[in-house]
Amino acid sequence: MKAPKPVNTAFGLLAEFRHPGDLIKAAKAVRKAGYTKWDTYSPFPVHGMDDAMGLKPSKLGWIVLGHGMVGLTGALSLLIWTSSIAYPINISGKPFANIPSYIPVVFELTVLLSAFGAVFGMFFLNNMPKHHNKLFNSERFKKVTDDGFFIAIEAEDDLYHETKTAQLLQEAGAVHIEPISAE
């Protein structure tokens, strides 16, 4: 185990763990220590990690609901406006605002807008696209999309201390700890 080299302009500390079991135990320890600006990184979502990290439920549902409502009211207004205000045409004597036969299009547009909300809302919450990330400065971090399990604690965190944080991570079972430069 190498001791982390002191770097003045550090982004934070990156600690690697052996497997999801260790990662979740370490996450509990880091959370207990009171850190706030940190995250666990894994090739796939680890079951139970949200609770271990103490994350609040995702806000995405509300974004999708908002988009869905816009889709619903927007589609209804479009259909009613075009066929009964903008250019009313008598089709087989049906009412101009023929709501029952609008259901399919209104449904489709509600789903379409909700899906936009679900995808682009997720990108927004996840800070994507953001093509450069300080974590990518670490060569080892490339394993995160293969079989690497990491915890990174950012230097911005109030509790962050080069040696004490490293010690915490080491006690939590890290197999490798390295500082990440901010350049």
Next chain:
Amino acid sequence: MSQSTTYVPEPALVKGNHTFGSITALIADISEKPAPTWWYIAFGAANLLLGLLLVLIGYLVYEGTGIWGITNPVGWGWAIINFVWWVGIGHAGTLISAILFLFRQGWRTAINRFAEAMTIFAVICALVFPGIHIGRIWVAYWMFPIPNSMQMWPNFNSPLLWDVFAVSTYFTVSLLFWFVGLVPDFATLRDRVKSKLAAKIYGVLALGWTGGNRQWQNYEKSYMILAGLATPLVLSVHTIVSFDFAVSIIPGWHTTIFPPYFVAGAIFSGFAMVMTLMLIARKLYGLKDIMTDDHVEKMNLIILVTGNMVGFAYIMEFFIAWYSGVTYEKAAFINRAMGPYAWAYWTMFLCNVISPQFFWSKKMRRNIKVSFILSIVVNIGMWFERFVITVTSLAQDFLPSSWGYYSPTWVDIGTYIGTFGLFFTFFLLFLRFMPMVAIAEIKMVMPQADPHHYDEKHG
């Protein structure tokens, strides 16, 4: 009470002794290594067919729809048949990615990625037909509510217009769903590929994915919501496709059984198509550890179930035609089974109702050759189903004096074959450049992914 139950562990979803790393390598290497020779041959053949499609579309735009076999009384021919057939095939991808996800069917992870790819390319092939069958392609924008110089708006009471919205929404949502699933896997390729250019391209597509749990949390939520949205969407799409027929008053079309019957048929043909593609892909790319015989068996079960639903619908249609007491309805169905198109009707019946019955036997369900052949037979049958529905009802409707017999021209046939070129061009590019199995998702269903797997030695 005595203990009369035993714990039967589920068979492992991933066979062989794989680690996370070997799974990544197994799938990602396909995109990293040079393409095998067969790929170039297949891609060349697909390109030729795509060229044929483009030439025939050009001919159609120049000459008009008179070059097709459609005429009075059959004004809807191969274009609508092929449209419904391709859209139906697409439905299996959404079923696998969305509905099986909501039902927590872990085995879907092996096949969902390329089933979704199949959906997208099948829907592209489908969209070609309504795009070109209107004859005057340059006014295709009339289908959309776009302000224009005539101050006219689309007729929102028409099922054909519902179809425009249903299929284009379906395409967009499927594409987004597919892309969301691909983001973590693009990141995997970004971190692995040697070539700088490839790393850049995959990097752009990965949108800066880090695999942080704060990202995974929103990601999983997004995935679940999309699955929840795609489920009613996929059911609505083929329902609306069936409305194209059912809302008219033609005997044989004007039936309430159409929506569920069309949806079941779509899933049936789509699973057959996934089966065909999966059996080829797993052989050529050596993915038998991921797409196991258990997967083949499970898919064959779905083919059996949906095949029987379709068979039930055929028989029920006949019964209702008789039970309704409507002369025209009765005549339409007797003509289907015994009229000039009886050959098509019985081909359909044989392929769709009789052939899946083999799958009652476990041995047949797990037999790769049988599965492969039957998957193709089913898709032939499903094409004939749409042919029977579309053509027989139009060829012989109310007035015997206006009856006719429809035959396609070489352009019809060429255009249909050409869409295979379009489909396989896209599909081969997908196999070559994208991770064809959802790498992140397949790791999730491995026992090592469970944090409790490490608690103690599992006995």
